[in-house]
Amino acid sequence: MKILTTNYLACAVKTCKSEPAAFPLHFKDAELAREELELNPEFIKNVLPRIDWPALAQTAAELGFTTLPSQKPENLDEQTMKDLHTLLMETQVMEGKLVCGNCGYEYNIKEGIANFLLPNHLV
Amino acid sequence: MSRPEDTLPPDLFYNDTEALKYTTSSRIQAIQSSMTHRCLELLSLPGPSLILDIGCGSGLSGEILDSYNHTWIGMDISPSMLGVALDRETTGDLLLADMGQGIPFRAGSFDAAVSVSAVQWLCNAETSDVTPQGRLSRFFEGLYASIKRGGKAVLQFYPKNDAQRQMITAAAVKAGFGAGMLEDDPGTKNAKLYLVLTVGSGGDLSGRDITDAVKGMEGVDIVDERRRGIEKKRGETAKEWVKRKKDRDRKKGKIVKSDSKYTARKRRIQF
Numbered sequence: 223m224k225i226l227t228t229n230y231l232a233c234a235v236k237t238c239k240s241e242p243a244a245f246p247l248h249f250k251d252a253e254l255a256r257e258e259l260e261l262n263p264e265f266i267k268n269v270l271p272r273i274d275w276p277a278l279a280q281t282a283a284e285l286g287f288t289t290l291p292s293q294k295p296e297n298l299d300e301q302t303m304k305d306l307h308t309l310l311m312e313t314q315v316m317e318g319k320l321v322c323g324n325c326g327y328e329y330n331i332k333e334g335i336a337n338f339l340l341p342n343h344l345v
Numbered sequence: 346m347s348r349p350e351d352t353l354p355p356d357l358f359y360n361d362t363e364a365l366k367y368t369t370s371s372r373i374q375a376i377q378s379s380m381t382h383r384c385l386e387l388l389s390l391p392g393p394s395l396i397l398d399i400g401c402g403s404g405l406s407g408e409i410l411d412s413y414n415h416t417w418i419g420m421d422i423s424p425s426m427l428g429v430a431l432d433r434e435t436t437g438d439l440l441l442a443d444m445g446q447g448i449p450f451r452a453g454s455f456d457a458a459v460s461v462s463a464v465q466w467l468c469n470a471e472t473s474d475v476t477p478q479g480r481l482s483r484f485f486e487g488l489y490a491s492i493k494r495g496g497k498a499v500l501q502f503y504p505k506n507d508a509q510r511q512m513i514t515a516a517a518v519k520a521g522f523g524a525g526m527l528e529d530d531p532g533t534k535n536a537k538l539y540l541v542l543t544v545g546s547g548g549d550l551s552g553r554d555i556t557d558a559v560k561g562m563e564g565v566d567i568v569d570e571r572r573r574g575i576e577k578k579r580g581e582t583a584k585e586w587v588k589r590k591k592d593r594d595r596k597k598g599k600i601v602k603s604d605s606k607y608t609a610r611k612r613r614i615q616f
């Protein structure tokens with residue numbers, strides 16, 4: 223699972239709808255991998271406005287990446303673009319858990335696939 | 346031939362054997378590919394986009410999204426289908442999830458959504474604690490919120506009959522989408538139905554014609570089934586009623602004008 227995806231995922235439990243603590247989900251026991259992908263600058267430019275920067279900084283810090291600028295970059299020079307591409311697209315979580323900060327529910331990640339199937343009473 | 350939807354739940358129907366059979370059939374590959382192309386044509390996205398693929402299966406539809414330089418996130422309920430997707434090294438991110446439980450993304454995440462041959466499965470879900478209607482509305486409400494304002498979704502699906510087609514489109518409209526229908530090869534056994542959905546581009550939706558954005562798209566018939574409004578309760582002032590409607594819409598992730606001292610005041614007609 224790409225870091226990009228974790229910047230959009232929110233807890234699916236009914237009582238967590240629009241609870242600020244239900245986003246972003248937090249990694250636990252995350253095993254990382256890097257997959258080289260072709261840089262797609264148009265795509266990065268397109269999604270950047272919709273990236274929640276404080277959430278991204280938090281996720282990155284939880285995974286041990288602490289070099290992210292504290293503010294969303296205004297201008298995307300070549301290096302910033304490459305760094306964003308590496309973090310958002312190429313860095314992937316293969317195993318571990320995503321944990322909701324509001325209800326504590328743990329979503330398992332196996333082979334890069336997060337399990338979001340919920341028991342019916344939580345939906 | 347009986348419909349798979351009538352035989353088993355999707356996660357059991359698409360087991361390892363069926364998932365492999367499905368994905369390696371060149372006939373199926375060709376059909377899914379051409380329908381995904383059609384979805385993209387109807388979306389007419391201006392550039393590389395973030396797309397949600399609902400019922401992504403083994404990634405046959407996703408592969409086409411890749412070929413246009415889009416980035417996709419797929420959700421599917423069948424572990425076997427997702428397993429095949431892993432083996433085929435598709436590039437989209439995969440989520441094991443049931444669309445009938447909603448869309449687990451924050452509001453405004455996606456530029457667009459596609460679904461190829463999956464949504465009809467929502468009509469078969471009768472257990473003691475869930476109904477197709479309940480699952481359809483959770484799905485469409487979640488979808489509506491997860492797409493950015495001004496975004497679109499195109500869902501190709503195989504309704505069993507007119508009642509199912511009706512039930513699905515009505516649920517979409519009720520969730521707030523502007524909706525249109527397009528049918529390729531109607532009346533033949535190759536008929537393909539596409540539900541084209543638009544998310545209001547912002548501002549006060551209640552004043553706009555929700556069908557505007559679908560209008561003028563070639564071959565697309567507008568589904569004009571306005572949301573049934575919330576009725577005014579007895580003893581409720583006009584202002585309270587408007588507030589209640591707005592609260593409901595806000596909860597659904599819609600953009601609603603903020604309340605002001607002018608809310609629900611009668612306006613003088615201006616010439």
Ligand SMILES: C[S@@+](CC[C@H](N)C(=O)[O-])C[C@H]1O[C@@H](n2cnc3c(N)ncnc32)[C@H](O)[C@@H]1O
Binds near residue numbers: 399400421423460463
């Ligand atoms: C005919 S396949 C289409 C797969 C892919 N879109 C393609 O074009 O090849 C239908 C898919 O819908 C999935 N599906 C059915 N019900 C679902 C649900 N409630 N939530 C998520 N996926 C579902 C099935 O598991 C299956 O992979």
Ligand SMILES: [Zn+2]
Binds near residue numbers: 244324325
């Ligand atoms: Zn939660």
